Amino acid sequence: MPIAPPASPGHSASTSQSCDVLVVGGGINGCGIARDLAGRGWRVLLAEQDDLAAHTSSASTKLIHGGLRYLEYREFALVRKALQEREVLLKSAPHIMWPLRFVMPHDPKANFLRPVWMIRLGLFLYDHLAKREVLPGSRGVDLRQHPTGAPLQPGFTRGFIYSDGWVDDARLVVLNALDAQARGAQVLTRTRVVAAKRSADGWLATLRGPDGTERQVQARALVNAAGPWAERFLRDTATPAAGEALATKHLRLVKGSHIVVPRCFEHDHAYIFQNPDKRIIFAIPYERDFTLIGTTDQELHGDPRGAKIAPDEIAYLCEQASRYFTRPVRPEEVVWTYSGVRPLLDDAAGDPSAVTRDYLLETQTGAAPLLSVWGGKITTFRKLAEEAADEVGDMLGERRKPWTEGAFLPGGDLREWIGPPQRPDTDFERLVQTIGQRHPWLPRELTRRLARAYGSRIGLVLGKAESLAELGAEVAPGLHEAELRYLAEHEWARSADDVLWRRSKLGLHLNEDARQRVLDWMTKYMNEQPQASSAGVTCS
Structure with missing residues (x-):
């Protein structure tokens, strides 16, 4: 309906x-x-x-994860609760969430790394604190033979691989x-x-x-x-x-910043890097052409609305990633940054990374x-x-029955397209295949992007279109008027930033002229809408 x-x-x-x-x-x-x-x-x-x-909520590291490092702070209840939620969430919206394998490189000569016994113990707990049906368990790997070792410095000869999940947070x-x-x-x-x-x-x-x-x-x-x-x-x-x-x-506001750089590696795994300061950062495949690196932890004093990455944060992330990659990550390569403010409950921990x-x-x-x-x-x-x-x-005065565990999020119920669900990751691939069969006029790359964004709601975007031309003008490469109208009419998009940086990350892929065309279209469209009445508020 x-x-x-x-x-x-x-x-x-x-x-x-x-x-x-x-x-x-x-x-x-x-x-x-x-x-x-x-x-x-x-x-x-x-x-x-x-x-x-x-x-x-749009400035996270975009992970559905238990938080491996929280085990060091003995946050066992939190980690278990998060691990239990991973597969619940993956099944609820397989178009915007999917399994992701993480590689933790190890060099026995690097004295700042956790010892192997500690890593093995942590991964054993991570594998067994909650039931897994979809996500595979952890294992050791020879980085001299495995594809994930190719972008790394030669000292990292062994590693550990484990599972978590990825989410389009916005x-x-x-x-x-x-x-x-x-x-x-x-x-x-x-x-x-x-x-x-x-x-x-x-x-x-x-x-x-x-x-x-x-x-x-x-x-x-x-x-x-x-x-x-x-x-x-x-x-x-x-x-x-x-x-x-x-x-x-009292809240303790902690700023976490990320950088996006051109793709650092070709495979589909992510990395978790241990730093000499005992923190960790992630390097994650991002938006096909990029690598996402983050995050920092800096105390914030002031208005969260103005949170921006500082030069020392960019330098820190580049320096830590460069400890691992053969090709250094340089500040001048950064194509985009974002910062979010975590509202953490103040528990008097001295280190922002240790705050619960x-x-x-x-x-x-x-x-x-x-x-x-x-x-x-x-x-x-x-x-x-x-x-x-x-x-x-x-x-x-009336506790009503919970219902969200096992419920699909909008677009996540793919049964109309693929039949009974099997696995979240393979279900999505079957969705892409079915969309291509029903709409053979859609370019393959556009089919996948729309499937990722909208899942089974893709029909609301395509409408009755039977050709690419019927989606309206191509306002920017791969972005047609039909999608912009859908986002404005159904998903509260009111500006170009809403479209390019939250409803999607198309802003990363478009040049300044294309982004300006989206801005012009959204401005014109919103100006043409009838002014809303200011009377009353509906709550039902």
């Missing part, structure tokens, strides 16, 4: 201005919680001050928002909650849309999933009931129900959302 296009901020299909739950924040946790709550039948409104996944957020909307939630982007007053009768929130228009919504409960802004929201925006304090926790990546859900029931999300990582978002929905249900 087609999903109705998302309402523009301020749009109202009715005069209703009340809902069960107001979710503040359109990152992975906010969208995951909104999806879970809506699927349980609660009336949900989500408000995001910018675009979906505009900040931390699209994961969008898919959760789409599912939330399909189940009755309203998702408002570029809409900031500028005030939220708590009383025994509920929350009265003031929302400000992109045009400056303000409106109010009454909610029975509020979920604070504002990520790096979660503590600030409680201190500066939310007004407590008489005699109470809302902000009881686990999450805490804090509930306050002194007046209207309030749930605040502290910390977390992308791999555990579904479990976090499930636990949050349980807590919200308890506070509202």
